Amino acid sequence: MSTPPAPTPPSDFLRELVTRDRAAGKHGGRVVTRFPPEPNGYLHIGHAKAICLNFGIAQEFGGVCNLRMDDTNPTTEDPEYVHAIEEDVRWLGFQWAGRTYYASEYFERIYECAEQLVRKGKAYVCDLSAEEVSRARGTLVTPGTESPFRGRSPAENLDLLRRMRKGEFPEGSRTLRARIDMAHPNMNLRDPVLYRIRFAPHYRTGSEWCIYPMYDYAHPLSDAFEGITHSLCTLEFEHHRPLYDWFLDNLDIGHPQQIEFARLNLAYTLMSKRRLLELVNEGHVTGWDDPRMPTLSAMRRRGYTPRAIRNFCAEVGVAKFNSLHEIALLEHVLRDDLNRVALRFLAVLRPLKVVITNYAADQVEEMTAINNPEDPAAGSRQMPFARELWIERDDFAEVPPKGFHRLSPGTEVRLRAAYIVRCTGVVKDAQGNLVEVHCTYDPESRSGLPGANRKVKATIHWVSARHALDAEVRLYDQLFTHPEPASDAAGGDFRRHLNPRSLEVLRGCKLEPSLASVAPGTPLQFERLGYFCVDSRDSRKEALVFNRTVTLRDTWAKVAAKGG
RNA sequence: UUCGGGAUGGUGUAAUCGGUAGCACAGCAGACUCUGACUCUGCUAGUCUAGGUUCGAGUCCUAGUCCCGAAACCA
Numbered sequence: 001m002s003t004p005p006a007p008t009p010p011s012d013f014l015r016e017l018v019t020r021d022r023a024a025g026k027h028g029g030r031v032v033t034r035f036p037p038e039p040n041g042y043l044h045i046g047h048a049k050a051i052c053l054n055f056g057i058a059q060e061f062g063g064v065c066n067l068r069m070d071d072t073n074p075t076t077e078d079p080e081y082v083h084a085i086e087e088d089v090r091w092l093g094f095q096w097a098g099r100t101y102y103a104s105e106y107f108e109r110i111y112e113c114a115e116q117l118v119r120k121g122k123a124y125v126c127d128l129s130a131e132e133v134s135r136a137r138g139t140l141v142t143p144g145t146e147s148p149f150r151g152r153s154p155a156e157n158l159d160l161l162r163r164m165r166k167g168e169f170p171e172g173s174r175t176l177r178a179r180i181d182m183a184h185p186n187m188n189l190r191d192p193v194l195y196r197i198r199f200a201p202h203y204r205t206g207s208e209w210c211i212y213p214m215y216d217y218a219h220p221l222s223d224a225f226e227g228i229t230h231s232l233c234t235l236e237f238e239h240h241r242p243l244y245d246w247f248l249d250n251l252d253i254g255h256p257q258q259i260e261f262a263r264l265n266l267a268y269t270l271m272s273k274r275r276l277l278e279l280v281n282e283g284h285v286t287g288w289d290d291p292r293m294p295t296l297s298a299m300r301r302r303g304y305t306p307r308a309i310r311n312f313c314a315e316v317g318v319a320k321f322n323s324l325h326e327i328a329l330l331e332h333v334l335r336d337d338l339n340r341v342a343l344r345f346l347a348v349l350r351p352l353k354v355v356i357t358n359y360a361a362d363q364v365e366e367m368t369a370i371n372n373p374e375d376p377a378a379g380s381r382q383m384p385f386a387r388e389l390w391i392e393r394d395d396f397a398e399v400p401p402k403g404f405h406r407l408s409p410g411t412e413v414r415l416r417a418a419y420i421v422r423c424t425g426v427v428k429d430a431q432g433n434l435v436e437v438h439c440t441y442d443p444e445s446r447s448g449l450p451g452a453n454r455k456v457k458a459t460i461h462w463v464s465a466r467h468a469l470d471a472e473v474r475l476y477d478q479l480f481t482h483p484e485p486a487s488d489a490a491g492g493d494f495r496r497h498l499n500p501r502s503l504e505v506l507r508g509c510k511l512e513p514s515l516a517s518v519a520p521g522t523p524l525q526f527e528r529l530g531y532f533c534v535d536s537r538d539s540r541k542e543a544l545v546f547n548r549t550v551t552l553r554d555t556w557a558k559v560a561a562k563g564g
Numbered sequence: 565u566u567c568g569g570g571a572u573g574g575u576g577u578a579a580u581c582g583g584u585a586g587c588a589c590a591g592c593a594g595a596c597u598c599u600g601a602c603u604c605u606g607c608u609a610g611u612c613u614a615g616g617u618u619c620g621a622g623u624c625c626u627a628g629u630c631c632c633g634a635a636a637c638c639a
Binding site for chain 1: 565566567568569570571574575576577578587588589592598599600601602627631632633634635636637639
């Protein structure tokens with residue numbers, strides 16, 4: 001057996017940098033990363049990129065990656081989100097070091113560091129209101145002005161800070177600020193706020209604290225406390241890096257390195273937790289796990305596999321260029337994975353009755369169908385065949401368009417895993433609507449028999465009418481009609497670009513009987529239609545509900561669209 | 565106007581010290597097919613601009629152009 005070619009190691013600027021650092025003996029060659037979501041919303045496909053990067057790099061270099069809740073703002077955070085985040089990361093296929101970390105568990109140490117900065121004269125208590133601070137900060141092109149409280153002595157600041165902590169001052173009345181440079185061209189260094197007063201209970205620390213650290217201050221310290229070596233974050237934090245470094249330079253607690261990469265953007269959807277929350281709250285979707293949402297919980301419910309998402313993240317690569325990815329790539333990796341694992345079934349979404357006029361009314365045959373041609377181990381199953389069948393409405397045309405090789409009067413098609421039939425006529429109602437199609441079958445053409453070995457233009461799917469299961473099937477399309485619904489180019493409100501046809505509910509769909517006992521989440525292929533799964537939330541034994549994960553590639557649809 | 569980033573086919577992403585611009589998706593054409601799927605074959609298409617250095621520039625130098633981000637007691 002020849003050795004398979006060595007998989008080319010993923011190469012990108014992050015991995016190159018880590019490789020260089022290790023070669024240089026930085027951090028003793030260790031690699032420790034972290035994925036630090038704020039528990040104020042559900043994780044989406046954009047987070048998956050960060051997760052794959054942080055956990056992936058740690059794995060590849062023999063290091064670890066911590067899952068850390070960045071929970072320094074008690075007013076927006078909730079344990080519901082903590083659980084959802086943990087579930088999503090686990091589902092994606094990553095393990096973290098024994099337990100979840102929380103920035104909030106460092107509150108005491110973070111506070112001690114603040115006292116240290118105060119003692120060194122690097123931080124001061126400021127009595128300006130939020131609005132005054134904002135005004136004094138200056139603008140992008142004009143320097144700010146120094147706070148009148150900037151000159152307070154370390155002793156006075158220390159006393160004030162301790163009293164802030166004790167709750168002696170009203171909410172919003174004072175802040176602790178770093179003393180850096182109010183004229184700095186980087187606005188993040190114009191005496192940023194370290195602590196604000198909030199008499200809000202925290203979901204983990206309760207009412208123990210009434211002052212809470214800001215992200216810019218808490219984050220580098222949390223990283224340092226955990227011995228993080230490479231702190232990966234998205235581009236918008238690039239000019240926070242000098243501040244990240246400033247805190248660590250002024251505190252002797254170690255110095256992780258912050259490195260920025262471009263966040264993931266996907267066309268025709270949104271990637272902002274705030275806006276996703278608005279979609280949920282305003283009822284444009286049924287919840288965070290509405291299968292049209294880009295959240296991981298929604299994608300899971302819709303039938304995405306973790307492997308497909310991981311492959312997608314690997315395919316998109318990582319750089320510092322703000323890119324917009326086409327949905328086509330996501331769907332490609334999805335189909336690629338589903339094709340390998342999905343069990344095949346026959347299901348008719350828009351039924352049209354077919355009567356096999358030369359087939360005995362009381363006869364039933366069991367047809368054998370392969371469960372997954374990509375995986376012989378998946379075996380086969382039986383499907384009942386009878387005189388009356390359902391076929392797909394689209395598989396019949398009374399007047400076939402050019403290139404159509406499905407069923408039409410006088411032509412033959414093969415019924416998947418059954419017989420070859422020829423259309424002999426149609427039945428219409430008083431209004432001229434097509435009600436049923438009449439066919440004759442060729443008894444010699446049963447699958448497996450020699451008579452089946454002749455060329456027929458098309459093979460179509462079918463379900464025995466009297467054995468069919470009824471089901472609801474939900475077809476999803478992109479949530480927005482604009483590739484960047486929230487961009488300026490889209491002209492304002494993303495709500496204007498909601499796709500009115502993002503959900504199509506089909507009732508009275510006809511399924512082959514073995515679909516009765518499929519577990520939610522099991523990847524299925526309805527042959528010739530797409531990949532589907534049982535809806536984990538709404539499907540019941542007596543009222544089956546399926547989600548369409550993604551369609552099959554449909555070359556004919558493209559041709560037909562052009563022709564007509 | 566300030567600061568920080570970034571520009572390679574339609575979309576993304578590679579290219580060791582300066583040495584044949586590669587890969588994936590999409591698109592097009594064909595082969596195969598009991599899924600118009602899968603698979604396979606072929607094709608189309610790219611270095612922001614202008615100068616410069618060099619035998620040779622996506623890569624180095626100079627000057628521009630365009631795009632993104634930044635002024636929460638959010639993260």
